[in-house]
Amino acid sequence: xxxxxxxPSNKVTExxxxxxxxxxxxxxxxxxxxxxxxxxQGLEFLIYFQGNSAPDKSGLPSDRFSAExxxxxxxxxxxxxxxxxxxxxxxxxxxxxxxxxFFGPGTRLTVL
Amino acid sequence: xxxxxxxxEALRLQEGESSSLNCSYTVSGLRGLFWYRQDPGKGPEFxxxxxxxGEEKEKERLKATLTKKESFLHxxxxxxxxxxxxxxxxxxxxxxxxxxxxxxxxTVNP
Numbered sequence: 477x478x479x480x481x482x483x484p485s486n487k488v489t490e491x492x493x494x495x496x497x498x499x500x501x502x503x504x505x506x507x508x509x510x511x512x513x514x515x516x517q518g519l520e521f522l523i524y525f526q527g528n529s530a531p532d533k534s535g536l537p538s539d540r541f542s543a544e545x546x547x548x549x550x551x552x553x554x555x556x557x558x559x560x561x562x563x564x565x566x567x568x569x570x571x572x573x574x575x576x577x578f579f580g581p582g583t584r585l586t587v588l
Numbered sequence: 589x590x591x592x593x594x595x596x597e598a599l600r601l602q603e604g605e606s607s608s609l610n611c612s613y614t615v616s617g618l619r620g621l622f623w624y625r626q627d628p629g630k631g632p633e634f635x636x637x638x639x640x641x642g643e644e645k646e647k648e649r650l651k652a653t654l655t656k657k658e659s660f661l662h663x664x665x666x667x668x669x670x671x672x673x674x675x676x677x678x679x680x681x682x683x684x685x686x687x688x689x690x691x692x693x694x695t696v697n698p
Contacts, residue, residue, distance in 0.1 A: 579631035
């Protein structure tokens with residue numbers, strides 16, 4: 477079956493612009509996660525969805541970051557007024573239960 | 589706060605030269621320890637989940653082991669296609685997030 481997909485694969489934006497990153501999880505997976513991977517750093521947790529609700533959003537670095545999930549499926553991560561330090565690879569993962577998270581290919585965001 | 593430290597940061601091996609990667613962790617109640625493989629430009633690929641000290645899991649040339657403080661990923665007779673970054677992560681009973689280490693970049697030369 478299809479894995480986790482993310483779009484766009486690459487996004488270049490100017491400082492101050494808003495961006496939206498999309499994640500399509502594996503069909504039937506109720507849990508969805510967003511992580512960020514910066515150069516030279518490990519993956520950093522951002523937010524966790526169970527269904528359409530987000531019981532853990534403690535990893536969002538500032539109020540410029542928000543995410544939503546609709547229909548228990550697709551999720552969108554929005555970054556407002558992007559800054560250069562937001563440049564990173566944004567990874568989405570989904571899971572049926574806690575034992576295994578399946579990752580997508582990521583969106584590489586570059587803020588100029 | 590959960591913490592994961594991986595060593596070495598980088599490892600270069602000759603084909604057939606066995607070695608081990610280390611993952612040291614502190615977590616408030618370990619639910620699971622995860623190993624992932626990540627190739628350049630791709631998302632992490634799941635390898636193993638270990639649940640309790642003393643557990644071992646194997647997949648092809650890889651074997652993961654777990655103690656109360658650390659995990660090892662043993663690579664036996666590696667091949668060039670095993671070259672990748674290997675990531676270790678922990679999950680606590682208190683939440684669903686994974687806390688990752690910074691990874692070990694493995695290069696296997698033919």
